[in-house]
Amino acid sequence: MHKESYENGRFLNPWIGCAVCCEYRLTSWSRNPVQESTLSNLLTARVSLRYDEPMLIGYARVSTHEQNLTLQTDALKKASCRKIIDDRVSGAGSDRPGLKAALEYARERDTLLIWRLDRLGGSLKDLIEIIGGLEKRGIGFRSLQESIDTTTSGGRLIFHVFGALAEFERNLIRERTQAGLEALAHEDAKAADRELLMA
Numbered sequence: 001m002h003k004e005s006y007e008n009g010r011f012l013n014p015w016i017g018c019a020v021c022c023e024y025r026l027t028s029w030s031r032n033p034v035q036e037s038t039l040s041n042l043l044t045a046r047v048s049l050r051y052d053e054p055m056l057i058g059y060a061r062v063s064t065h066e067q068n069l070t071l072q073t074d075a076l077k078k079a080s081c082r083k084i085i086d087d088r089v090s091g092a093g094s095d096r097p098g099l100k101a102a103l104e105y106a107r108e109r110d111t112l113l114i115w116r117l118d119r120l121g122g123s124l125k126d127l128i129e130i131i132g133g134l135e136k137r138g139i140g141f142r143s144l145q146e147s148i149d150t151t152t153s154g155g156r157l158i159f160h161v162f163g164a165l166a167e168f169e170r171n172l173i174r175e176r177t178q179a180g181l182e183a184l185a186h187e188d189a190k191a192a193d194r195e196l197l198m199a
Contacts, residue, residue, distance in 0.1 A: 054109040058084035059102045061119045072115040075144055081113055090122070103133070111140035111151060128166045131159055 058076030060069050065088050076084050083105065087098035099120070106112055112134060114120050120143075121127040131141050131150065140151035141159075149155035 054111065055083065055107075056081045056111050056113055057102055057106050058113045059086070059099060059120065060084060060115060061087040061089070061096070061098065063090045064088065072119065075115050076113055079113055079142075079144060099130075103130075106134070106137070106139045108138035109140075111142055113142045113144065115143075116145040117143050117148070124162065124166050124169070128163055132163070135159070 056079065058073070058079070058081035060072035060076060062069055062072075067088075069086050069088075073084055073086070085098045085102040085105070087096045089096055089098075102112060117127060121130055134141050135150060140149070142149045142151070142155075148158055150159050
């Protein structure tokens with residue numbers, strides 16, 4: 001980091017400032033008493049910054065505008081969610097702006113909470129894709145009704161079992177499709193042979 005990032009008692013780039021305040025303390029340039037005081041204040045304030053604290057982010061969904069979100073949001077609040085984002089759309093649809101917003105808002109070390117698994121995805125495939133994406137980003141996942149928590153070893157095990165079941169389901173579909181195509185080809189060949197015999 002460079003001295004040029006700091007001017008007139010403040011950091012020119014706030015995203016850099018808080019992240020490097022400890023580093024500035026170690027340089028001879030930062031030993032000025034006024035600068036030391038400013039840096040000390042920044043170091044203290046850094047604890048309360050959004051991107052420094054893991055958050056519990058709640059997601060709630062109902063299928064229609066007539067349905068009520070209260071049951072879900074009350075449970076999420078009781079679980080200490082600091083932010084709750086909701087959708088009023090069908091789980092089968094791909095356009096879920098609330099879910100998209102929740103996923104974009106979540107950062108590494110955060111945890112996404114839902115009331116029940118079917119609120120997150122309309123199929124096992126959807127669940128695996130969404131939770132797998134969270135895991136890759138270092139974001140936890142919890143479902144209150146099913147007591148699934150991927151921030152624990154037991155929760156991660158359940159998630160991987162889900163993944164194995166989804167893979168098993170895909171393989172079954174692939175094998176059945178292949179078997180159906182082979183059976184159809186066999187019937188076509190038999191029909192062609194009968195036509196030749198009758199010609």
